[in-house]
Amino acid sequence: MSFSNIIGCKYGCFLGIMLLFSNYLLGQELHSSCSLKLQMAVVDPQGKPLAYVNVGVSGQQIGGSTNEDGVLIFKNLCKDNYLLQFSRIGWEAYEVTFLIEKDTSIQIVLRESGIMLDKITVLGDGDKLGKNTIKEILDLESLRSTMGFGLAESLKQLPGVQTLNTGASISKPVIQGLHSNRVLILQNGVRQEGQQWGSEHAPEIDPFLSTKIQVIKGAGSIRYGGDALGGIILVEPPALRREKGLNGELHLQGMSNGKLGILSGQINGNHSFGNLPVSGRIQGTLKNGGNLHTPDYFMNNTGVREENFSWMLGTEKNNLSSTFFYSRYFSILGILKDAHIGNLTDLTNAIERGRPLSDGAFSREIGRPQQQILHEFFQWKNIIDLENDGHLEINLSRQFNRRKEFDAHRNFGTLPNSLENPNILFEITTYRGEVDLEHNWNQDFHGHIGIALMQQVNTTDRGSLIPDYSQWTGGVYYTLKYKKPASLWELEGGIRYDMNKLRIDDVNPKLQDFRENQFQGFSGTLSSVFHFSNAGFLVFQTGSSWRTPHVSELFSEGVHHGSASYEKGNPYLIPERALNNSIHFEWKEGKFKIQSTAYYNWINQYIFLSPQKEAVLTIRGAFPAFNYSQTNVSIAGLDGNMTFTLNNHWDFTFQAAMVKGRNITGNDYLIYMPTNKVQFFTTYYLNAKENATHSFIRTQLTHVAKQGRVPADFDYALPPDGYLRIDIEFLTHIKNKFFPDIELGVALNNATNTRYREYLNRFRYFIQEPGRNLVVRLRIPFGNS
Amino acid sequence: MKNQLFSTFFFFAFLAFISFSCEKDTTGDPDNESELITTVSITFTPASGAAKSFKWTDKDGAGGLAPVIETIVLAANTSYTISTTFLDESKSPVEYITAEILEESNDHLVCYAVSGSAPTVQITDQDKKKNPLGLTGTIKTTTAGNGSIKVSLKHTPDKKAATPCSTGETDVEVTFPVTIN
Numbered sequence: 001m002s003f004s005n006i007i008g009c010k011y012g013c014f015l016g017i018m019l020l021f022s023n024y025l026l027g028q029e030l031h032s033s034c035s036l037k038l039q040m041a042v043v044d045p046q047g048k049p050l051a052y053v054n055v056g057v058s059g060q061q062i063g064g065s066t067n068e069d070g071v072l073i074f075k076n077l078c079k080d081n082y083l084l085q086f087s088r089i090g091w092e093a094y095e096v097t098f099l100i101e102k103d104t105s106i107q108i109v110l111r112e113s114g115i116m117l118d119k120i121t122v123l124g125d126g127d128k129l130g131k132n133t134i135k136e137i138l139d140l141e142s143l144r145s146t147m148g149f150g151l152a153e154s155l156k157q158l159p160g161v162q163t164l165n166t167g168a169s170i171s172k173p174v175i176q177g178l179h180s181n182r183v184l185i186l187q188n189g190v191r192q193e194g195q196q197w198g199s200e201h202a203p204e205i206d207p208f209l210s211t212k213i214q215v216i217k218g219a220g221s222i223r224y225g226g227d228a229l230g231g232i233i234l235v236e237p238p239a240l241r242r243e244k245g246l247n248g249e250l251h252l253q254g255m256s257n258g259k260l261g262i263l264s265g266q267i268n269g270n271h272s273f274g275n276l277p278v279s280g281r282i283q284g285t286l287k288n289g290g291n292l293h294t295p296d297y298f299m300n301n302t303g304v305r306e307e308n309f310s311w312m313l314g315t316e317k318n319n320l321s322s323t324f325f326y327s328r329y330f331s332i333l334g335i336l337k338d339a340h341i342g343n344l345t346d347l348t349n350a351i352e353r354g355r356p357l358s359d360g361a362f363s364r365e366i367g368r369p370q371q372q373i374l375h376e377f378f379q380w381k382n383i384i385d386l387e388n389d390g391h392l393e394i395n396l397s398r399q400f401n402r403r404k405e406f407d408a409h410r411n412f413g414t415l416p417n418s419l420e421n422p423n424i425l426f427e428i429t430t431y432r433g434e435v436d437l438e439h440n441w442n443q444d445f446h447g448h449i450g451i452a453l454m455q456q457v458n459t460t461d462r463g464s465l466i467p468d469y470s471q472w473t474g475g476v477y478y479t480l481k482y483k484k485p486a487s488l489w490e491l492e493g494g495i496r497y498d499m500n501k502l503r504i505d506d507v508n509p510k511l512q513d514f515r516e517n518q519f520q521g522f523s524g525t526l527s528s529v530f531h532f533s534n535a536g537f538l539v540f541q542t543g544s545s546w547r548t549p550h551v552s553e554l555f556s557e558g559v560h561h562g563s564a565s566y567e568k569g570n571p572y573l574i575p576e577r578a579l580n581n582s583i584h585f586e587w588k589e590g591k592f593k594i595q596s597t598a599y600y601n602w603i604n605q606y607i608f609l610s611p612q613k614e615a616v617l618t619i620r621g622a623f624p625a626f627n628y629s630q631t632n633v634s635i636a637g638l639d640g641n642m643t644f645t646l647n648n649h650w651d652f653t654f655q656a657a658m659v660k661g662r663n664i665t666g667n668d669y670l671i672y673m674p675t676n677k678v679q680f681f682t683t684y685y686l687n688a689k690e691n692a693t694h695s696f697i698r699t700q701l702t703h704v705a706k707q708g709r710v711p712a713d714f715d716y717a718l719p720p721d722g723y724l725r726i727d728i729e730f731l732t733h734i735k736n737k738f739f740p741d742i743e744l745g746v747a748l749n750n751a752t753n754t755r756y757r758e759y760l761n762r763f764r765y766f767i768q769e770p771g772r773n774l775v776v777r778l779r780i781p782f783g784n785s
Numbered sequence: 786m787k788n789q790l791f792s793t794f795f796f797f798a799f800l801a802f803i804s805f806s807c808e809k810d811t812t813g814d815p816d817n818e819s820e821l822i823t824t825v826s827i828t829f830t831p832a833s834g835a836a837k838s839f840k841w842t843d844k845d846g847a848g849g850l851a852p853v854i855e856t857i858v859l860a861a862n863t864s865y866t867i868s869t870t871f872l873d874e875s876k877s878p879v880e881y882i883t884a885e886i887l888e889e890s891n892d893h894l895v896c897y898a899v900s901g902s903a904p905t906v907q908i909t910d911q912d913k914k915k916n917p918l919g920l921t922g923t924i925k926t927t928t929a930g931n932g933s934i935k936v937s938l939k940h941t942p943d944k945k946a947a948t949p950c951s952t953g954e955t956d957v958e959v960t961f962p963v964t965i966n
């Protein structure tokens with residue numbers, strides 16, 4: 001099988017961005033067994049023929065390239081299902097399964113990827129992310145239009161992903177109702193290790209370094225860990241340039257709300273030293289924003305700074321490719337001053353006001369309270385191509401995360417103006433080593449066997465929220481996939497064993513009896529794909545995963561000032577275990593495209609903060625007490641979207657999501673579950689002009705209902721009312737003498753300046769969501785790509 | 786030549802990985818506890834007779850041992866001047882926090898909320914901007930009975946607000962039972 005076929009199969013699997021396909025039946029009935037003809041015409045989104053597109057058929061010795069007219073004809077085909085794979089360097093690969101029973105003619109639309117196809121990425125993610133894994137890929141266009149708002153806000157575009165916010169600046173992704181430790185985030189294939197347990201700790205990743213973000217829902221992939229109860233987010237930097245030369249791109253963004261500016265750029269190069277080709281990239285992002293405003297007032301101290309930097313260096317020789325990747329993320333986040341409260345009386349007062357004391361003013365200054373987060377990531381990834389037997393991947397990495405939190409709090413006296421002494425300082429260093437061997441038993445069976453080791457040290461230098469600890473984890477897994485080219489069914493199963501050793505290094509005598517902790521367990525998945533027709537398929541997936549209680553859940557003790565509550569860990573917690581079941585449906589025919597996922601997940605011994613009858617009396621007054629406890633819960637949900645393409649000018653998308661979380665033992669709802677949400681997108685594509693192509697205007701209506709499924713007597717205030725929000729976006733690609741393809745986007749978010757509050761924003765008690773925001777962004781690619 | 790270049794690359798790559806001078810874990814003070822208030826003490830001085838002090842104490846901070854709360858016992862129909870002090874008794878020697886409050890008086894306000902037979906507190910002292918401070922005051926008891934006084938220390942309150950005591954951040958909020966004989 002040629003290299004391009006491998007790309008075609010593995011890269012574009014299952015979500016071709018645009019496929020306009022017309023199935024012209026030529027009306028010839030019942031050919032003798034093997035004399036059928038398939039004519040394929042490959043075009044770009046403007047309908048221009050694409051030459052030199054490689055077309056392969058999975059598992060068969062058929063293949064070829066399109067001619068100058070974008071056409072390729074396969075003859076002498078038997079009546080069967082064929083998995084067709086289309087690929088061309090610089091274009092998104094696409095694959096589709098077709099039942100050929102008559103002479104058939106199809107048209108395929110490929111889209112420019114802007115990503116150089118790369119062996120490393122392709123091999124790294126090959127089979128394991130086939131159709132068997134229920135996943136969503138954030139398309140490049142949506143990613144680019146939202147990456148100025150941060151990773152979680154970008155992901156919110158996908159059906160079934162919501163966010164848990166703390167004010168306007170901190171946002172965490174929520175998948176299938178779960179977040180924080182129950183959602184894994186991987187950067188270039190490596191688990192991000194920071195202080196992800198905290199609900200006000202946002203993921204430390206610069207979305208500008210990525211061109212591909214995928215979300216795996218549920219327990220779909222055990223390769224990355226057995227503890228992804230909610231899901232996995234894969235953030236992948238684009239592959240390195242493989243042709244000689246230099247290219248790059250520059251992003252400029254400005255937003256009216258917060259007067260936020262972003263400057264981001266990258267340069268890619270490739271050069272051969274003797275016979276050794278070396279590819280590299282340097283990338284960086286600067287972000288600066290001031291106080292945001294709601295329709296009625298400014299939010300004091302909500303500025304943001306970000307300084308991110310990354311580089312990648314790689315080479316490829318014979319069967320080996322080796323890449324270094326380094327990224328450094330640094331951000332300073334202002335926390336709304338009015339949300340910082342001393343005790344329950346203050347909280348009651350703040351909720352009663354429901355807004356800041358004063359209207360505030362614009363300022364770029366970020367005072368206390370604030371967070372300063374540094375995340376450093378360094379990776380060495382090697383892939384050895386074992387010819388027909390598969391690939392061996394060796395991945396070594398080091399991560400360092402430093403989180404400083406500066407309170408606006410002192411028991412007395414004024415706060416120091418300097419930001420030298422944080423009230424909380426966590427430092428966590430993680431080393432990981434992973435080996436994955438892909439093994440092809442034969443054409444139909446593909447296996448992965450792997451081992452993952454981690455060593456981690458966390459020190460809490462300031463504040464005593466969680467103790468110092470060291471942690472060692474080890475995991476081994478095996479997955480096997482069965483996929484026969486002509487079969488209507490595909491099967492995949494996997495099993496994983498993980499061991500976790502946790503040592504508390506703290507000198508606190510209270511922790512004397514809990515110094516050494518050890519957890520172990522198995523996780524597994526089983527899934528099958530059924531191609532019910534040429535146009536659609538169903539995925540049935542079941543899996544079980546488990547998660548070790550985090551140190552914060554075991555040992556934290558103290559007043560949580562954000563929520564005026566006294567939180568107490570429980571060293572006797574046992575691991576929680578989930579059983580996830582999902583059905584996923586995808587269907588594309590003519591003008592319709594539908595996809596939907598339904599899931600029902602049980603979690604036994606789900607760890608949560610349980611409210612206690614007795615408040616804890618302190619010198620600051622009485623605080624409601626919450627203990628980390630365990631219960632059995634169920635989380636069920638349904639999400640999906642449907643696109644109807646009317647013609648070349650109009651398309652309409654309807655997207656909806658609902659989640660219902662129940663505490664089975666307590667017979668009550670779960671707190672902080674996402675609210676029902678429906679979205680309606682209307683896109684009008686403008687006719688291409690000589691200097692402006694790919695232009696569209698999109699209106700997005702988002703309706704979020706009032707959350708009715710809340711536990712009794714649990715929250716400080718009732719859930720906020722539902723709301724309707726309107727966003728408008730315009731995008732075009734401009735061509736000029738110097739730059740061949742400038743992308744210009746203009747968006748008006750919350751166009752009607754609607755006043756609303758979001759149930760999943762922990763600051764909803766104090767403040768509205770941000771008001772109208774005009775976003776102007778430019779993306780300027782340069783060099784010869 | 787080829788292979789040499791390649792292995793050289795790997796050698797340097799490996800060196801880089803081993804010796805990469807990333808940010809390192811720094812060791813700060815192991816447990817830098819923020820400063821603490823453990824004790825609120827109110828001294829009642831009648832026009833004639835001995836002064837009496839009553840304490841609300843939680844020496845081990847939030848959680849752990851329950852606070853020790855003394856009942857304020859006053860005589861009926863008597864005027865007292867009161868003086869409130871804040872201490873950190875977890876340290877040795879005991880730290881007097883009242884002095885720091887006086888120093889930053891503009892940013893502080895001591896509030897008194899009473900219930901039952903406990904008489905209202907009149908604040909008599911002022912901060913540097915001539916706004917109420919609340920470290921000293923007067924009360925006048927009337928008939929015998931029971932009640933309570935809630936003492937709170939507000940940080941950066943809005944002293945110009947209609948109800949200054951519902952602004953700012955609460956550093957201390959303790960309630961003393963009161964018995965008037």
